[in-house]
Amino acid sequence: MPEIKQYTTQVRAPGPTRQMGHSAAEHGGLEAQAVGQFGGAVVKAADAVATRLDQENTSDVTAKLTKTNADLAIELQELIRTAEPGDKKAFEDYNKRVEDSLSKVGEDATTGSARQFYTEASAKIKAQLYKTSMDGQSELAGVKAVNDYTSTLNSLSSVAYADPSSVQLQRELHKASIENLVKTGQLPREKALELEKHGESAIVKSTLRGWAGLNPGYAKAKLKSGEFDSVLGAEGKIQIESEIDQAERAKEIELERRERDNERIRKEQTKVTQNKFLVAMQENTLTEKDVLNSDLDAFGSGSKEQFLQMLKTKNSPAEKLKTDSGTMISLYNRIHLPEGDPQKLVDENELNTYFGRGLSLTDLNHLRDEMQGKNTAAGQVESDMKRQLMEVARGRLSKSNPLTGFKDPIGDEQMLKFMSYFYNETQKRKAKGQDITELLTPDNPEYIGKMIDQYVRTPQEIMRSMVPKKSKIPMENGIPVYNAPKPAPRKEGESAADYLKRIKGGG
Amino acid sequence: MAAMTTAIIAGAGVAMQAYSSVQAGKAAKKAAKLNAQDAMINAEQAQQQALEDERQFRLSFKRDQARNVTSIAASGIKMEGSPLEVLQDNAAMAEGDALRIRQGGQMAADAYRRQAKIFKAGGQASERAGYISGASDLLKGGVDVYNVGQKSGAWS
Numbered sequence: 001m002p003e004i005k006q007y008t009t010q011v012r013a014p015g016p017t018r019q020m021g022h023s024a025a026e027h028g029g030l031e032a033q034a035v036g037q038f039g040g041a042v043v044k045a046a047d048a049v050a051t052r053l054d055q056e057n058t059s060d061v062t063a064k065l066t067k068t069n070a071d072l073a074i075e076l077q078e079l080i081r082t083a084e085p086g087d088k089k090a091f092e093d094y095n096k097r098v099e100d101s102l103s104k105v106g107e108d109a110t111t112g113s114a115r116q117f118y119t120e121a122s123a124k125i126k127a128q129l130y131k132t133s134m135d136g137q138s139e140l141a142g143v144k145a146v147n148d149y150t151s152t153l154n155s156l157s158s159v160a161y162a163d164p165s166s167v168q169l170q171r172e173l174h175k176a177s178i179e180n181l182v183k184t185g186q187l188p189r190e191k192a193l194e195l196e197k198h199g200e201s202a203i204v205k206s207t208l209r210g211w212a213g214l215n216p217g218y219a220k221a222k223l224k225s226g227e228f229d230s231v232l233g234a235e236g237k238i239q240i241e242s243e244i245d246q247a248e249r250a251k252e253i254e255l256e257r258r259e260r261d262n263e264r265i266r267k268e269q270t271k272v273t274q275n276k277f278l279v280a281m282q283e284n285t286l287t288e289k290d291v292l293n294s295d296l297d298a299f300g301s302g303s304k305e306q307f308l309q310m311l312k313t314k315n316s317p318a319e320k321l322k323t324d325s326g327t328m329i330s331l332y333n334r335i336h337l338p339e340g341d342p343q344k345l346v347d348e349n350e351l352n353t354y355f356g357r358g359l360s361l362t363d364l365n366h367l368r369d370e371m372q373g374k375n376t377a378a379g380q381v382e383s384d385m386k387r388q389l390m391e392v393a394r395g396r397l398s399k400s401n402p403l404t405g406f407k408d409p410i411g412d413e414q415m416l417k418f419m420s421y422f423y424n425e426t427q428k429r430k431a432k433g434q435d436i437t438e439l440l441t442p443d444n445p446e447y448i449g450k451m452i453d454q455y456v457r458t459p460q461e462i463m464r465s466m467v468p469k470k471s472k473i474p475m476e477n478g479i480p481v482y483n484a485p486k487p488a489p490r491k492e493g494e495s496a497a498d499y500l501k502r503i504k505g506g507g
Numbered sequence: 508m509a510a511m512t513t514a515i516i517a518g519a520g521v522a523m524q525a526y527s528s529v530q531a532g533k534a535a536k537k538a539a540k541l542n543a544q545d546a547m548i549n550a551e552q553a554q555q556q557a558l559e560d561e562r563q564f565r566l567s568f569k570r571d572q573a574r575n576v577t578s579i580a581a582s583g584i585k586m587e588g589s590p591l592e593v594l595q596d597n598a599a600m601a602e603g604d605a606l607r608i609r610q611g612g613q614m615a616a617d618a619y620r621r622q623a624k625i626f627k628a629g630g631q632a633s634e635r636a637g638y639i640s641g642a643s644d645l646l647k648g649g650v651d652v653y654n655v656g657q658k659s660g661a662w663s
Binding site for chain 2: 008012016024028029032037039042047050051053054111
């Protein structure tokens with residue numbers, strides 16, 4: 001029988017088939033990772049922006065803080081320079097301003113580094129400013145101490161000057177004041193010794209000056225006694241000695257000055273009395289008793305005697321008391337002559353002598369006003385303007401006409417009329433308290449010079465005045481025959497001067 | 508305003524980082540779960556394979572044993588003494604092999620099952636790590652956001 005080979009399986013049953021290769025990436029792991037990285041990048045970007053903001057803010061705050069520091073430092077220096085010594089409030093106010101200014105800058109410091117910088121820098125700035133402020137206050141306190149001491153020394157010196165006998169007391173008070181400054185720590189001991197020496201010297205000098213003011217001789221004796229030699233020293237002694245000499249001279253000069261002043265015051269009072277009397281005389285209220293009881297001198301210019309004589313003259317006939325135009329104009333011109341001219345009228349009382357001799361009382365007062373008005377700067381200007389106006393008037397009224405060559409024979413009278421008009425107008429204006437220079441200014445509509453024309457006469461009027469209406473001159477065939485009066489013969493033995501005097505006087 | 512915006516943007520970045528960590532953990536867990544499932548399937552398959560191998564082996568041995576019995580019988584040798592002992596010895600050895608095949612399958616299946624367990628545990632660990640990492644991101648990011656806000660002045 002054939003051997004039949006039995007089949008044996010060649011294939012194994014299938015084994016494990018799964019790979020188990022699943023990974024997180026299949027389930028969004030990579031995306032998640034990417035999101036995470038993106039998130040990280042976002043954080044980094046935000047950090048970069050924050051860093052930039054921080055840098056900007058820090059830079060801004062730095063600039064503001066340094067400027068504020070500069071401003072505050074300048075303000076502090078100014079405060080130290082100008083503050084009153086011992087004025088604490090000014091510094092308290094300043095410290096408050098420091099706080100406010102720095103806080104204001106601090107409000108702008110919003111980022112981390114900026115705030116950190118601000119905190120550190122502002123603390124340093126505050127510390128520095130407070131230190132400088134304290135130094136300044138100390139300096140001012142020192143200045144105050146010196147000021148106080150100076151004030152004390154001045155007071156003590158003043159008292160020593162006013163009451164030289166109290167010198168010992170002033171010296172003791174001075175010592176005590178210095179000791180107080182030392183005790184309160186306002187003055188170092190070595191400086192105190194220096195001040196004490198200086199102050200002692202000042203008080204002693206004031207004392208001697210005080211004596212010199214009261215009695216220079218006694219002051220000299222005191223100085224020579226040697227009592228103050230140690231305080232004054234050789235130089236101080238020489239200085240005070242010459243000051244005493246000076247005081248002696250000053251006393252003499254002062255005496256002279258007082259005498260001059262008294263004389264001036266007396267003259268002014270006299271002038272017031274004279275003016276009052278002239279006005280009273282014009283109003284007929286002046287009596288001889290008034291003159292005799294007055295403060296006028298007995299004799300001389302403007303004296304009682306002169307006024308009594310004027311009172312007597314006032315009782316003369318009215319004709320004698322009229323103003324003569326020539327006299328008036330001549331006196332007016334003499335008043336306005338240049339300084340130094342021997343003819344110039346300088347004493348108004350000289351005018352009094354012309355009363356009753358070609359000068360009325362009214363015109364006398366006018367001319368006195370004219371002279372007295374020149375005594376002030378404003379019066380001088382006014383006087384110059386008047387003089388100019390009168391020059392113009394005189395040229396128009398009492399001088400020869402340049403064309404015809406004729407001179408108005410009553411030109412001086414016309415001039416006098418114009419002067420009267422002028423004085424009346426100015427008095428009216430002065431009475432109203434108005435400025436009379438307006439009347440004297442040619443540009444002014446009220447210029448009084450415009451009125452001169454009214455006093456200028458026509459050539460016809462002048463001619464008529466020149467030819468008498470009824471001539472007393474003997475005529476022959478219409479031709480005047482002049483029979484000049486024969487002068488009185490000269491007496492035997494009569495001098496030429498006496499003869500001339502006699503014939504001029506009508507003898 | 509710019510400072511606050513910067514801080515908000517930084518916060519958003521941090522949130523993204525935290526989210527990504529959590530999501531990565533979850534993805535790892537999902538992958539591990541699938542791997543564990545595959546391992547379990549492999550274990551089953553390994554066990555099935557071993558059983559089939561055992562069956563084939565037993566069948567093959569049975570044929571070989573039958574051929575040997577036939578040969579012995581054809582030779583006239585009595586089924587006693589040494590021939591019988593050889594057959595009995597063969598049967599014992601074959602049984603041992605069959606059992607070893609089964610044991611080998613069992614061992615392979617056990618290995619897969621253990622692997623499945625490891626995958627599962629790894630997945631869970633990844634998920635937990637994702638959460639922890641997310642929390643860590645939030646914490647660290649919070650510090651970053653604070654610093655950004657501090658720098659830019661968002662908090663003043």
